[in-house]
Amino acid sequence: MKFSMNIYKKRFALGIAALLMATSAMALDKGSTAPAFDLKGVEGNINLAKYQGKLVYLDFWASWCGPCRQSFPWMNELQSKYGAQGLQIIGVNLDQKNEDARQFLTTTPARFLVAFDPAGATPRSCGVKGMPSSVLIGPDGKIIFEHAGFKEADRAALEEKIKSSLGAIK
Amino acid sequence: MTKIIEITSVPLITSTGPETLPASSDMQTIGAALLTAALLLPGVVKAETPPEHASLSLKYLNYEEKQAGLKRITANSPSLSLTTPLGADWSLDATLTSDDVSGASPRYHTAISGASRMNDQRTAGDVAFTRYFPRASLTVGTAYSTEHDYESRALSATGNFSSEDKNTTWTVGLGGSHDRINPTNLIVKNETKKTISIMAGVTQILTAEDIAQLTLSHSRGEGYFSDPYKALDRRPRERNQTTLLARWNHHFLGTGGTGRFSYRYYSDTYDVKAHTLTAEYVQPFSQGWTITPSLRVYSQSAASFYFDPVYDAQLGAPFPPGYQFASTQPSSADQRLSGFGALTFGFKVSKQLTSDWTVDIKLENYEQRGNWRLFHKGSPGLAALKAQSIQLGISKQW
Amino acid sequence: MKVIVKKTTTMLLIASAALALSACGTIKPVQPWEKGNLAKTAMTFENDRLESRYGEHIYTSRESASGGAGVGGGGCGCN
Numbered sequence: 001m002k003f004s005m006n007i008y009k010k011r012f013a014l015g016i017a018a019l020l021m022a023t024s025a026m027a028l029d030k031g032s033t034a035p036a037f038d039l040k041g042v043e044g045n046i047n048l049a050k051y052q053g054k055l056v057y058l059d060f061w062a063s064w065c066g067p068c069r070q071s072f073p074w075m076n077e078l079q080s081k082y083g084a085q086g087l088q089i090i091g092v093n094l095d096q097k098n099e100d101a102r103q104f105l106t107t108t109p110a111r112f113l114v115a116f117d118p119a120g121a122t123p124r125s126c127g128v129k130g131m132p133s134s135v136l137i138g139p140d141g142k143i144i145f146e147h148a149g150f151k152e153a154d155r156a157a158l159e160e161k162i163k164s165s166l167g168a169i170k
Numbered sequence: 171m172t173k174i175i176e177i178t179s180v181p182l183i184t185s186t187g188p189e190t191l192p193a194s195s196d197m198q199t200i201g202a203a204l205l206t207a208a209l210l211l212p213g214v215v216k217a218e219t220p221p222e223h224a225s226l227s228l229k230y231l232n233y234e235e236k237q238a239g240l241k242r243i244t245a246n247s248p249s250l251s252l253t254t255p256l257g258a259d260w261s262l263d264a265t266l267t268s269d270d271v272s273g274a275s276p277r278y279h280t281a282i283s284g285a286s287r288m289n290d291q292r293t294a295g296d297v298a299f300t301r302y303f304p305r306a307s308l309t310v311g312t313a314y315s316t317e318h319d320y321e322s323r324a325l326s327a328t329g330n331f332s333s334e335d336k337n338t339t340w341t342v343g344l345g346g347s348h349d350r351i352n353p354t355n356l357i358v359k360n361e362t363k364k365t366i367s368i369m370a371g372v373t374q375i376l377t378a379e380d381i382a383q384l385t386l387s388h389s390r391g392e393g394y395f396s397d398p399y400k401a402l403d404r405r406p407r408e409r410n411q412t413t414l415l416a417r418w419n420h421h422f423l424g425t426g427g428t429g430r431f432s433y434r435y436y437s438d439t440y441d442v443k444a445h446t447l448t449a450e451y452v453q454p455f456s457q458g459w460t461i462t463p464s465l466r467v468y469s470q471s472a473a474s475f476y477f478d479p480v481y482d483a484q485l486g487a488p489f490p491p492g493y494q495f496a497s498t499q500p501s502s503a504d505q506r507l508s509g510f511g512a513l514t515f516g517f518k519v520s521k522q523l524t525s526d527w528t529v530d531i532k533l534e535n536y537e538q539r540g541n542w543r544l545f546h547k548g549s550p551g552l553a554a555l556k557a558q559s560i561q562l563g564i565s566k567q568w
Numbered sequence: 569m570k571v572i573v574k575k576t577t578t579m580l581l582i583a584s585a586a587l588a589l590s591a592c593g594t595i596k597p598v599q600p601w602e603k604g605n606l607a608k609t610a611m612t613f614e615n616d617r618l619e620s621r622y623g624e625h626i627y628t629s630r631e632s633a634s635g636g637a638g639v640g641g642g643g644c645g646c647n
């Protein structure tokens with residue numbers, strides 16, 4: 001019995017090691033340049049380069065993501081509150097079917113820019129690890145922070161980070 | 171208030187004088203299994219976040235079974251289920267069921283003569299709390315059920331742990347139950363049964379359209395397992411069970427439907443080995459309609475101490491040939507421990523009325539036959555069991 | 569001895585199957601934004617709780633096999 005347990009433990013350890021290696025972090029580090037993108041938007045294209053000089057809050061969302069629904073009203077509020085101070089929220093939609101995204105937007109409207117990336121190139125290059133995910137990009141194009149998930153408790157902390165980053169611009 | 175009416179009693183003919191067999195009532199009535207199901211449910215693997223919406227569901231089951239020449243058990247069971255998030259990190263699941271079971275059942279094998287009628291009410295409830303962590307969750311639950319001659323309590327804890335990319339989730343669970351039996355025929359008094367079970371499983375997202383799960387469970391039980399209402403039913407005071415369950419869901423991009431498949435292998439110390447294969451297909455249509463046809467194939471071997479309906483030439487039914495009165499050897503003439511195969515055909519239709527309300531109806535047809543056992547011969551001489559059930563449900567979320 | 573070897577072999581096979589299952593998903597892991605279809609209720613293993621319960625309790629009272637996916641079930645008068 002002891003003999004078999006050792007084999008079991010070895011294989012278990014190997015399995016875990018394989019798992020950990022495969023799922024190792026891919027997120028981009030703070031301070032690295034945010035990857036460029038040029039995506040289709042609701043009206044015309046959205047090119048990240050155009051927003052150099054602004055504080056860009058990039059939010060990755062999809063129609064099937066529950067917490068996304070809760071984050072939209074909050075993001076609308078932020079955009080109206082801090083837009084004049086240089087904040088630009090861009091919601092990057094990752095639905096495979098565009099109609100699902102459009103349907104979502106009719107019931108949960110966005111008062112910020114919306115871009116469509118069904119191929120998923122942007123979240124891949126940003127190392128997105130959960131849905132929703134957000135990336136705060138400074139006016140110099142460098143990443144300030146990345147955040148995965150969205151809970152009630154997150155709102156205050158995220159808003160604080162945005163406020164202080166805006167303060168740093170001035 | 172429960173009533174057990176004994177229609178006939180089968181006298182034992184011996185030289186020492188007549189004895190009557192215990193009043194028969196079907197202990198294996200549907201509602202009684204409610205609590206077994208309580209925490210042995212599929213779906214213990216919880217997502218990492220509390221549910222987005224709270225929901226309340228009401229469902230009603232009508233079940234009727236029969237065999238050739240005898241209408242058997244009828245059960246009517248309404249139940250209520252509540253799921254609600256509690257803040258950002260907790261959720262609550264609670265269920266309440268009431269059960270009205272009545273009808274006739276054979277006292278041994280599928281014998282019509284001597285079958286007795288019963289009428290029973292059962293109530294069962296369970297509550298579980300789940301705490302959510304960034305990549306894990308812990309659920310603790312308790313269950314209770316009561317009927318006139320049987321009381322059961324259970325407690326369990328289950329933990330889920332996910333990998334960083336959330337594609338792999340490991341599950342471990344531990345549970346225990348304590349039952350008290352006080353049959354009305356007083357054949358035993360205040361008997362108890364204790365069970366402890368453990369479970370370990372892994373759920374893996376294979377592709378964007380495939381998810382699979384493998385679960386291994388083991389349970390050890392000791393105490394009183396016999397059915398006091400069945401003739402010559404004497405079971406070992408220990409029962410250990412092992413189950414291996416494999417499940418796979420596949421989403422069909424072409425149709426937008428989902429195929430759900432499962433295979434379960436069961437083995438216990440009664441020498442019962444069983445295979446269960448289920449398949450269902452969920453197809454959504456426009457206007458919120460969804461139809462789900464389903465199929466279940468089941469096969470089991472007989473318990474080692476089950477005896478066929480072949481009786482002693484002198485003693486007659488229900489005594490097996492060469493029966494010794496003083497014997498302490500286990501024995502049973504319970505159809506449930508015989509070797510057989512069973513098929514279930516099901517069809518469910520559900521309609522999402524508004525974003526908050528859903529209604530559904532499910533019809534199932536079940537048949538169990540000795541000669542339907544897969545790969546081996548089933549137990550001979552038993553009448554086929556047929557059952558039909560209908561479930562009506564309504565659900566509200568907010 | 570034979571029983572111990574058989575049981576050990578079975579345990580190893582099950583453990584390997586579990587590891588193989590999780591290894592399968594690490595070859596080309598599914599990204600968070602690709603999980604739209606997996607989020608559908610029909611694709612989860614948590615379905616209509618009451619329906620599952622009715623099914624389980626009908627089967628455990630008419631057949632010998634029980635359980636599989638959960639733990640700690642209470643008892644019933646259905647030996």
